[in-house]
Amino acid sequence: MMGRELMWSALQWPATEHLILRAGGDGVVADGVIVALDGRPTRVAYRIEADAGWAVRRLTLATNGEPDLVLERRDGDRWYDGDGAERADLAGCVEVDVALTPFTNTLPIRRLGLAVGEASEDLRIIYVQVDRGLTSDAVNQRYVRLADDVYRYSSGEFTADLTVDADGFVVDYPDLWRRIA
Template sequence: MKTLIWKGIYDESLEYFNIKKDDQRYIAESEITGRSKDKIYRVRYNIVIDENWTVAEFSIESEINGVKEQLAGKKQDEEWIINGTLHQEFNGFQYIDISVTPFTNTLPINHLKLTENRPQKINVIYIDVLHHHFKPAVQRYTCLATGTYLYENVETDFKSEILVDDIGLVISYPGLFERIAEL
């Protein structure tokens, strides 16, 4: 469906990303190599997304300064099993947000189908790959115009206007990510 490369600006990274669609789902696969302060990292992720753009399962492999980690999650009904453990704090969550990629912004942008200037809050599983932890987070998305969305982290007051293409993939996330190539 689409292959592209994002450049991480804040964390100095390159991400080779591919998304495919079959009859009932999307498969997103990516590999990221980068540097953040005192960390050199490599991250591979695979996300299975249903036809409504909500996450069904994910796997993330990372190597940070030579230390390897794995994180895998699967949604069963409304519950999340992550690395073999039920996490009830994520019941009903439909999205994940992986810290080192702009792709996970595509999930709520495509699923919510927002009309202009009608913000919507969502709950996400925020995965901070570089610090090896995950937690619930509250975010808000507002469609400002066709292809332009305001992203807000409700808990930290961080906000940014994100520019996306016709299938919701990030073109520009100012100060954090820029698309530099696509097929």
């Protein structure tokens, strides 16, 4: 059983994130809280449940204490919202990427287990934008392992070289996040 407690600090706006992670043979559970000041104080809490191979099964996200978004993967790679309605637009996605946290980059890094120099195929990932009314859309992302501790992440025109620790958790997300604990 792996247990980790991590914190990140945003580099371009006032925000911090605290994450408690438990991983074992029965799966992975990540409980995170992001507190940010973007015009007004905002608290975003999320819980991600994944299988033992780090493929996401469920995302629950709440802003300012109210559950706002629930997505669950079942029946293979079919996604459903909190009311049980199928989200056909998200079919085939395995990971989620919550825009306000560097943790969600760890999900494909751990699941793929790339060797140095190896690149992923384009991954179809659910991208959740907190600042745009919790929109959730499928996007393509790609990871290339450049070194033992560096992955190049790209999505559309955006590219960043992420420094990670031995467990694949982001240490430095250039210009956006830095791990502080």
